[in-house]
Amino acid sequence: SYVLTQxxxxxxxxxxxxxxxxxxxxxGSKSVHWYQQKPGQxxxxxxxxxxxxxxxxxxxxxxxxSGNTATLTISRxxxxxxxxxxxxxxxxxSDPPVVFGGGTKLTxx
Amino acid sequence: xxxxxxxxxxxxxxxQTLSLTCAISGxxxxxxxxxxNWIRQSPSRGLExxxxxYYRSKWYNDYAVSVKSRITIxxxxxxxxxxxxxNSVTPEDTAVYYCARAPTGMxxxxxxxxxxxxxxxxxx
Numbered sequence: 001s002y003v004l005t006q007x008x009x010x011x012x013x014x015x016x017x018x019x020x021x022x023x024x025x026x027x028g029s030k031s032v033h034w035y036q037q038k039p040g041q042x043x044x045x046x047x048x049x050x051x052x053x054x055x056x057x058x059x060x061x062x063x064x065x066s067g068n069t070a071t072l073t074i075s076r077x078x079x080x081x082x083x084x085x086x087x088x089x090x091x092x093x094s095d096p097p098v099v100f101g102g103g104t105k106l107t108x109x
Numbered sequence: 110x111x112x113x114x115x116x117x118x119x120x121x122x123x124x125q126t127l128s129l130t131c132a133i134s135g136x137x138x139x140x141x142x143x144x145x146n147w148i149r150q151s152p153s154r155g156l157e158x159x160x161x162x163y164y165r166s167k168w169y170n171d172y173a174v175s176v177k178s179r180i181t182i183x184x185x186x187x188x189x190x191x192x193x194x195x196n197s198v199t200p201e202d203t204a205v206y207y208c209a210r211a212p213t214g215m216x217x218x219x220x221x222x223x224x225x226x227x228x229x230x231x232x233x
Binding site for chain 2: 030031033035041042043044045048049054086088089090092095096097098100102103
């Protein structure tokens with residue numbers, strides 16, 4: 001089945017740029033979605049179809065996807081961005097076909 | 110604005126049935142575009158998609174193979190909600206359970222609205 005690999009943790013100082021990667025075999029051929037999850041809360045969609053932002057999500061959040069790596073980029077990081085971030089794809093050859101990454105804990109220093 | 114409100118017990122005994130309901134506002138369970146999903150999250154298994162129900166002139170269900178023999182997801186059009194039943198639970202089914210909407214019916218859809226989550230503990 002398809003595997004999505006995320007770094008367990010990423011640390012960044014306020015005002016800097018955080019990049020969270022999601023690795024998968026030829027992930028560039030798939031549509032990647034990103035979710036933010038704060039403690040005790042449900043996940044929130046922050047990027048969909050690689051680089052689209054839902055309404056209400058700050059422009060500081062952006063995404064890209066090419067080759068074997070998708071990346072969520074958070075510019076001008078704020079303390080409120082501290083959360084777990086998950087990537088997700090649909091893979092027809094996997095079961096279940098909805099595949100989530102293991103998550104990355106973003107720490108704002 | 111779509112809202113999903115979950116309800117159901119937080120404690121289930123081993124071998125019994127886990128039952129949760131997700132009430133929908135701002136959309137319809139009978140929508141010809143959306144799909145209605147159950148997803149769970151545990152420290153050992155991470156986020157795990159369990160299944161979905163959707164209406165395209167008739168009702169369809171898709172289930173993850175790992176739970177297919179034990180799971181039922183049903184729509185309730187009279188109450189605009191859908192439910193999850195998971196039979197013969199074991200402590201491995203202990204998790205936070207979420208309902209979520211996939212908005213356009215494409216298999217690659219994101220999950221754009223989520224319920225608040227229900228921690229279900231399987232224990233005697």
